[in-house]
Amino acid sequence: MSEAQALALAADADVVPVAPAREATIAPVPPPSQPCVAVVGLGYVGLPTLLALHGAGSETIGIDVSERRLQAIRARAVDLPAGDVARLGDALGGERLRLSSIPAAVAAADAVIVCVPTPVDAQRRPDPRALRAACASVVEHARPGQALVLTSTTFVGSTRELLVAPLAARGLAAGRDVAVAFAPERILPGDPSVDQHAVPRVLGGATPDCARRARELLAPTTALIHEVSSLEAAELTKLYENTFRAVNLAFANEMAGVCGHLGIDPVEIVDAAATKPYGFLAHYPGPGVGGHCIPVDPYYLLAPLRAAGVATPIADHAMDAIVARPAAVAARALALLRLGGVAPAQARVTIVGMAYKPGVADARESPGLHVAEQLERAGVAVAYHDPRVPSVRTAAGTELRSLEHPEAAPADLAIVTAVQPETQLGWLADVPAVLDATYRLALDGPLHRV
Ligand SMILES: NC(=O)c1ccc[n+]([C@@H]2O[C@H](COP(=O)([O-])OP(=O)(O)OC[C@H]3O[C@@H](n4cnc5c(N)ncnc54)[C@H](O)[C@@H]3O)[C@@H](O)[C@H]2O)c1
Structure with missing residues (x-):
């Protein structure tokens, strides 16, 4: 100028x-x-x-x-x-x-x-x-x-x-x-x-x-x-937007549990509710919330409010639920392994999806990584497949490298957390049990939900 x-x-x-x-x-x-x-x-x-x-x-x-x-x-x-x-x-x-x-x-x-x-x-x-x-x-x-x-x-x-x-x-x-x-x-x-x-x-x-x-x-x-x-x-507009999303995603996960209890597909319910042209915004359940925004930004709103003594119980509970979600996926995986007669120390689990969502190579705050860390802590041998994320390091310091041929890796259970557009899933039919944390798969065979 x-x-x-x-x-x-x-x-x-x-x-x-x-x-x-x-x-x-x-x-x-x-x-x-x-x-x-x-x-x-x-x-x-x-x-x-x-x-x-x-x-x-x-x-x-x-x-x-x-x-x-x-x-x-x-x-x-x-x-x-x-x-x-x-x-x-x-x-x-x-x-x-x-x-x-x-x-x-x-x-x-x-x-x-x-x-x-x-x-x-x-x-x-x-x-x-x-x-x-x-x-x-x-x-x-x-x-x-x-x-x-x-x-x-x-x-x-x-x-x-x-x-x-x-x-x-x-x-x-x-x-x-x-x-x-x-x-x-x-x-x-x-x-x-x-x-x-x-x-x-x-x-x-x-x-x-x-x-x-x-x-x-x-x-x-x-x-x-x-x-x-x-x-x-x-x-504040930006913080409001992303906290709104966090609250709704936490609620979508909670409702997925309700749907599971009732034997109803949560995605069918969200899709049906979303036909209402006003007053409803579709949020879908999943394995957790990753990336640099939703699991992070609300704390920039909530931390100063907490310090000032301003109560925000709904947002606080939503963020706690978001943090806890990958552990809930891992707990379900351990329960499925036990049902199949496999002890954690003997178990081999393949996670499908290490990016925080399909279409990106970003593994920041990745639900797949948090699930892997939980399972690693329980003694499970964890592998993963994600063509866009070549390797990740768990909190314990273990380096995991993406399986090029997941179909060739022996697994007692596969957990699907994010399906990249190029990922092939046909091999899942040969895995003894599949936990679909995306709520999107339609597979023949033993398919489980969180
Ligand atoms: N990633 C998203 O999808 C997204 C969407 C909307 C908003 N945001 C917001 O945008 C901001 C940036 O996010 P991002 O995802 O691009 O981050 P990023 O981590 O991808 O990139 C940030 C870059 O800034 C560089 N950097 C760090 N400190 C610096 C400094 N002092 N001077 C110059 N460069 C420095 C880093 O080396 C890095 O390359 C964040 O506040 C984030 O919340 C991100």
Whole structure:
């Protein structure tokens, strides 16, 4: 951005009115000339974001602290849909993409988008270290005229605490010298049927002018932007969405147990209920909830509330049920083995699916892995098959490698947790017992549910 543009930003501050939130879903208009955009954190979210902006004609700077990740990107060895892999190839071959592990590289950009991970630790406490580090370096290298947009899922108040306040301490006021906004990511990895560009994006600015700058910046990534009244409203929207999903998934698993008790197929019931055109949103039971979002994000809502003494019993119970789900699958597996006369120490179990869901290679918080860990603790010899996840390490430190030919591995029981599109399941007919934690299989032979 030129100095004149920076001055214009300063002059415009606080004069652009925000439309009321209920009328605020609008098609964003990009600025007349494309800005140079830096994306900080090039993971599942940051890399597709970078490619969308590059595809729209922006100069782009991809920044990641992990040299390994940068090497994988340069080698195109990343878990992306085919279209994005092609776009990555084009971008790497051109002039408008730079990759760097140096945080100071953000200084060269007109706009900065932060997409670093916000995980939980082993005790499920939020671990915002990457977020704090990334925001601190963005603040350190910020310059007048920049637009800074945080997209990581995080605590309500993070954008103000980690960007607005420290920028002000450096003499850069949001809305006057820099634009600051929060716009959570809603990407849905692994489902090519969802057009990510068509998914509306929620956005809250520190001031109305900050929101305008962020709208212009994000225009290439989405067809619609829904603007809310504040940074905090945008932060809470994301946490509300994913906690809503967690509560519903926990309930779907509970209802699957009810259906089992009554001898009814839970998927048939959800499908039937979903024919109601209002007031019902289908959630299906499964082996547990994995990935970087649903099993993690609600703690960024719940932990500060707990510290403040605010009661959230429904969400708390849902998260406890989600954590406990893989253990329930493992307990059912051990019961089935015992029924078949196989003691845990003699048992061989093959798990089908190590990714947290079909269509991805991501095994973070994978139900399959948690089931494997439970069974390993009980003394069971565990193997797995997942063509997209070559190996995983259990909490006990055991390295498991995906069976290339699961049909050739002797098994007393198979547990199906996630079926990749390319996975063949015919061999399950020859396994003495199959526990279908996806509730989706139709097999001849002994098929069991959790
Ligand atoms: N993965 C999803 O499906 C998804 C969907 C919606 C929202 N989100 C949210 O988006 C955020 C990012 O998630 P993700 O899945 O892309 O994470 P990720 O783990 O795939 O990638 C994050 C990247 O950030 C890099 N990084 C860490 N600290 C950094 C720093 N200080 N500076 C620069 N780079 C740094 C890491 O090396 C990594 O490559 C999270 O808050 C997540 O909750 C994720």
